[in-house]
Amino acid sequence: MSRLPRQPGERIDRSRELELTFDGKRVRAFEGDTIASALFASGRRVFSRSFKYHRPRGLLCCAGQCANCLVAVDGAPGVRACTEPVRAGMKVEHLNAWPSLDRDVMRVTDHVGGPFMPVGFYYKTFIRPRRLWPLYEKVLRRAAGLGRIARRQPGRRWRTEYRRRHDDVLVVGAGAAGLSAALRAADLGADVVLVDEGPEPGGQLLVDGGHERARTLAAQASAAGVELLAPASAIGYFDGLVAVWQGDTLHQVRAPQHVVATGAIEQPLVFEGNDLPGVMLAGGARRLAALYALAPGTTAVVATTGEAGIEAAVALRDAGVTISGVADLRPDPPSSAARARLEHDGVALLEGATIVAAEGRGKVERALLARVDAAGHPLPGSELETPCDLVLVSGGFAPASSLLYQAGGRGRYDPGADSLLPPDELPDGVHAAGAVLGRSDGRDPEESGSLAGARAAHALG
Template identity: 35%
Template sequence: MPMTRFEDGRLQEHPILEFERKREVTIYFNGKPIKAYEGETVAAALYAAGIRVFSRSFRWHRPRGFFCAIGKCSACMMEVDGIPNVRTCKTYVRDGMQVRTQSGVPDAEKDVFAVFDNIIDRFFPHGSHYKKFTSPKPLRNFVTRQLRKMTGFGNPPKATFGGKAGYEEIDVDVLVIGGGSGGMSAAINAGKYGAKVLLADENPFLGGQLVKQTHRFFGSARHRAGTRGIRIAKILEEEIAKLENVDVRKETWVFGIYSREVGAFQRGDEDKLLRIRAKKIVVATGAYERTLVFENNDLPGVYGAGGVQTLMNVYGIKPGNIGLIVGSGNVGLILTYQLRQAGVEVAAIVEAMPHIGGYFVHAAKVRRLGIPIYTRHTILKALGKRSVEGAIISKLDENWKPVKGSERRIDCDFICVAVGLSPTHELLYQAGCEMKFVPEVGGIVPLRTRYNETTVSGIYVAGDVAGIEEATAAIMEGRIAGIHAATTLGYGGDEAKQELEEAVKDLEEFRAGPFGERICQGLEKCVIGSEVRI
């Protein structure tokens, strides 16, 4: 239906977004010149140029491509200007940049050893890859060693560090790790009562995943409902800019929490090691996308739903011609609508549950455009050799088993897996927070008080890292964590304490509906006080 113009794989117009492409530059991919625009990541530019194979699998040299686009998977790791294992989805293009795939001979695209995969494929069914040559042990060790020689994680760096290296020590009241919806909200709310705040984010922009949310948000006007996610990111950023006591460090990677001292690396004109002494720490690192087990799920063209949103809504790059969406939660439904807005067709949405997982109104939005939603269906396999050429879906019976004879082929050239998220909790583990597996909130989450403080006093959580919800709840959690951190440091007085209680009540009300039920069940298991210890 929508007629959207594309050029060089890039969207030229969009009903909601405007893509400002900066200076045109050339990067070299395995020696071949590729056109790119400043502000694009290497992975995005390669994708726009039609490159789909980014690496080869460790064993059997299966092609691997783009998946998450936010630096959480490792499928896009390449050698950039002589430095191995660079996540190209987080590395921005520079004129003359030399990018090489680091697995496969001569390169990942035309890897001659891929023949192994083809042979094995012919004689043994899929899955046998991991069972062949595994015993006896000496044989396994021998085969593994040989395989590792042929592929793997790159070669030692050829480049030497040519930049300037700096070091900075910083003392702050509150350190916020992660500049998405939860982190920005925590920084604002701690900062507005006078606490000295440092907000660190790995991206060159603030907003986290809000920057790709083109839809209007739900909630109430107080929660900025009716406003698009992309605008909410800007509104929060402006609020931060008004607070002089909030120091924002972009392109800053926090790598460890050592008691109240935090190590981070900041990229800039001068690359810097930061030693941050913080009285309180708010961890708002978000989540990463889950994948699903099905045949060929590693084929280039099988992407995380959020990865496709990033590619399309942040960089304006067309993910493909026709997609299949796996999962009908809000992410899957919203992505479907966004694909249509960008002029990309969607063949179908499949959902294993007997009913749609997301909001009905989101489903109705895509259903009235004629996109079928198959409930009680699943994907059995992706088709294609080097990239997705189709998919086989099947009905599921009451016991979640595929119904024989109900298989059908869906023509598509990419598949988006929208089956949920898992908290990015590594820093919490490392800091010693007590963690617990709570499936209702997305996996392993920290135990916390009702003010979002973890079992390590002074370390707070906000947003998806505390349990998978959505941006509005993340903003509310950030508010609670931020204010609590500030009040316990003596800022804000009674006014802050009062707002804190209001914020807690506000969030409870927000979760009171049927959609919050599961979240509340999950929270009962991880909020200290209501925690039943076995």
């Protein structure tokens, strides 16, 4: 396995090796790996095929927020490889490709099927004669779909345990803001339960080099009596009841006060070839390096609309990745330590520029950058072709505010942040902290979380 030198906050345990199979081939992994990180370490770059045109798909977010790495695990399809931890002996298979993931005969539809397979063609073409519909249906079902469910799965347990619980404060999200909120509420005497989808608390701190701070906050919260449910997902808000799914257990949590600290989701950029393997979100590439000690590529081009891409360039350069250029859409970005570091290291920084295309046969081989006008459109004649095997993109962040909407809040569009933000006034008993506020409240995540936790505790009376 090809790994970076030991990283300070890496999640893998290099002293414990495991073995799984992917499409019948043995793959070695470390305890703490996900399926995706283990396969990436083994050299795999294509993880799936697109639903319709069977275009190759590589890792993108490494956070369970996209469908690029769906696989079948022990016969169960639709599993996100980037968040599913490895287990010894697990059987992993690809979806939606034949005869193999790397050589899919249905790939021909992307080359010749465009004019003959427009959007919704199957609703308009396979209509008559009606007596042939059963045949059409079989053909379409075989060509489409993402995996098959085995009729018999004797080794699988189909049992869900239901638990009803009552707490004073429920905090969703265990990043810096969520941990601070839980700690503050517990210090004020509240009975607090903390939910996070990751295997350990810390959130973005674990990626940004704040692993020690994350461990400190987690230890303080535990000492204050905060109960942690992780990995677990808050899957819905139902009139004061929040459903939390954890393995084979569904927790029905009733709490008079809720703190939502679910963070924000990094957004991609739209350009030709943005689905090629080798195009990754900046945050996804940082997760591979920081948590699993994997270099996402050897030579990278970064296209960003904000500081996240600049910081990712610095982090990956420290991990040994050559940064051949950074295209920043902002015409006059503010100075920062990360930008100064890149300038000092001689990295080309193109201000008021963006990526026009990523090109290559089945993977990224080069990127085409260009200057933009005041409206953000590429200027003809300003194109710059740069060889690379990795393109990092960061198009800003969208608050992960679905729970706030389910609780009754209504979003508002902020032109300055170019994002849909949570409402100024949240429903009674609901508080928000951290990046879910749209990174516009001007507070440090820990300060924001501490304030939300205090409000929740004081509201208990």
